[in-house]
Amino acid sequence: MTLLDAVVVGSGPNGLAAAVTLARAGMGVRVLEAQPTVGGGSRTVRVPELADDLLFDLCSAVHPMAWASPFLRAFDLGARGVELVAPEVAYAQPIDGGRAGLAFRDLDRTAERLGPDGDAWRDLLGPLAEQWRQVTALALGDKRTVRGMLAGVSGPAALASMVGPGLRFGSAVLEQGGPRWDRRFLTEEAKALLTGVAAHNITPLPSLGGAGTALLLAALAHADSGWAIPVGGSQVIIDALVRDLEAHGGTVETGRRVASWSDLPPARAVLFDTTPATALAVAGDRIGRARRAALRRFRYGNAAAKVDFVLSGPVPWRVPDVGRAATVHVGGTRAEMVIAEDTVANGLHADRPTVLVSDPSVADPGRVRGGVRPLWAYAHVPAGSPQDVTDEVVRQIERFAPGFRDVVVGSRCIPAAEMERHNENYPGGDISAGAATMWQMIARPTSAPDPYLLAEGVYLCSASTPPGPGVHGMGGWHAARRALRREFDVRSEPSLRP
Template identity: 50%
Template sequence: MSAADAAVVGTGPNGLAAAVTLARTGLRVELYEAADEIGGGLRSRPLFDPDVVHDICSAVHPLAGASRFFREFDLAARGVELLQPELVYAHPLPDGPPGLAHRDLARTCAGLGPDGRRWRRLMAPLVERGTAVVDLVLAGGRALPDDPISGALLAARALAHASRFVPDGFTTDRAAALLTGVAAHAGGPLPSLPSAGVAMLLGQLAHGSGWPLPRGGSASIARALAADIRAHGGVLHTGTRIDDLRDLAAVPLVLLDTSPKEFLRIAGDRLPPGYVRRLRAFRYGPAAAKVDFLVSRPVPWRNPEIGRAGTVHLGGTRAEMYQQETLTARGVPTGSPFVLVVEPAATDPGRSRPGKHPVWAYAHVPHGDGRDPAALVTRRIERYAPGFGDTVIAHRAVSGEQLEAYNPNYVGGDIGAGAMTLRQSLLRPTVQLDPYRTPLRGVYLCSASTPPGPGVHGMSGYLAALSALRRIHGVRSRPSLAPRPTEDRWGRTEGQRAPGG
């Protein structure tokens, strides 16, 4: 199909990260994207009004400001501004004050009353070792921790919050719900060891490098990655679906930013039966059902403080979330799903126009759920923001079932590309020493179905590319990902810039 040294199939954050890494070693890289635009979960576009941009998939990016790949890539130097909400996330409750997680740990603790001291003991040691904690988790079990203390701290806290039968010391509903809402990001039964680990990772990031929103929308991250790929000779093909790996037979190295299900489809009968069985045994998790709203005014939260939050968790009390998330993971549809809400303009005012504001919302629903989520999500928001429905100018609803049609990596609507069970938190997608390598010579997996799993961190693509470079080309040193001193914010060198540009 081409004379490239390497091909990447799929241009989600991991596919783009893999291509950046490969191109930085001098390889000629070509990327193939079935959709008409790159980005996967990093797509943003106007939906209802040409001046109001909506994030089609992800909106808030705790790991884009924290992962090793993005720290070295340096988004800020490339013109991507990660805006930090001072009120990082909020959790309203049916009765009583909401839980509020500020970037400032001391302020958060002060607002949690008798549980403030407990919250500080839980989070402060992790915040102090925040980079080491992130690097440990995002290494995907592929390396020993640089800081063993961070591993011990993380493990002890995750174990302490992994069971409903072990008291965690919280005495108020708002502190318990505040932490459980973060655990629910794991998308599975609550409580569990994987969800507790997610709560510790994202919880400490809230008080460290934050949960930022990219100015102008998530697509700015994808554009920065693509610009660097092009600056190093890479070529991106959109609207080009790869249906058979034989189409790339002339390319010595192929990285697939795809789910195991999609890999099985395009590999045909080339894979050994044992490996096929193991990939077919890979489990996918609950679905996300997405609703994008255009509203006439900011969400009328009953407690106005919630409107300042970068992310809002709507799940009710800890007991309610335990019940709802566990039922959802078992495939039981409910009328009160866990919902995440983001008002981008609360952090990035440029995202709104007079009388026109974007609202982003995801509901956790059973795998393959085909229900229209608009009414479900609207009811959940109105429980804490009466009159919200009256502000809606337009909306677009995408069921869990429809999400897979939008992106084949989201099997059954699972945006995590694989259930976050204890086994699959580390051993993704199969049990083998190198999880990125496949039985096909020169073919590697690099999606979120490989370690370290879901999230916009680029590490699955980065680690897969390093594995391939080591095995195929004998390259053992990590290429620099930093911008060249002579590059501008779009990755162009002096000779590539138009006069006056």
């Protein structure tokens, strides 16, 4: 049997980013994927029991990092025919009383609309949006090395250019991640608008991890390409990666679940785009005892239960401008979301759960077919919840969009407990592949100096490594660059250009 240079287990965005980086450096690479189709959390599928023609994003739908991630910027999706369209309103947050916070791509419009909180919003997010390259490099860095924290920021003064944005980002995280978070804004609209983004981490609020996510994503909403929706669905990002991999000699095999080392073809390096638990199950006896013990301490987090809807028309939001956003955080006020997230953290279902809604047709009208459109939603629930949350999600949306029920012509729920069936990287429905607390966002999967290297020739490259969840490919890129240097003595960076 021919010895491959590298095998990548898992074809999510991180696995493919690793495979592309290795193939671009001339390595022979094979990707093994358990599922029948490629793409992991970035797949777009047909669901015939719901609608023949519609395309549904199985997991990710909204892609602020598809243009901002240093890996995907270097890969240049645009030049590969991937169209990223940013709606005029990146995200919205309706609250009771016919009110809503709206994050326009245009910072000034956002500030104007937030009235008495306009200046406070601008002061917090304006500088971060202006210096989004540095902020993104920090947030999506490897959390260990200068090289890994400078990705995408070049020039002789690169390091110096990080200091100001780094301090600004850090102090904003401390403010919005702690007891002082309520001091900045006066209105419920502004408070709720930022909290909806912080809630992405599915942890109690306020939290440093939630604040880090909120400030990165909120800054990107006002920078360059905003919160982009890929025309045709998230799968187009994956397809571009696979095309490049194959053009450079790599291969992908689907329906190839790796359960033990003997399932792997002989290779000089193996990169796991999986959970640490899977890497342990497959390669545990190659990993040192201390690292094994540390990997076993990795904690998985609370969960999401997904609901896909088919609608006969747009969501009838009470505040019509909410309908200009492709992403709507449906959780009510800051105080309501705090209660909802605390309830989930205590292992219970919230009466009024935090719900994320994405309406891709707002940015990509081609998603409307035969008079119907897909609507993507998920609710935060405790880990392993078997509950069908369709009623709760409908009730929450209906609060802010009376008449929503009347436009629903079909739906299906994927309870958190069933999430693993289509992607085993989300144990119990943990869509972050590991609790997104501040500690675990940094010490992911362990606090080792190299978070990717597990053993000689064995790497972890999934969202369970820095920088964590999201479709950015950075975990894969960081791991592959290390493998190239360590296993293959390749010192120069392979170009990722088309």
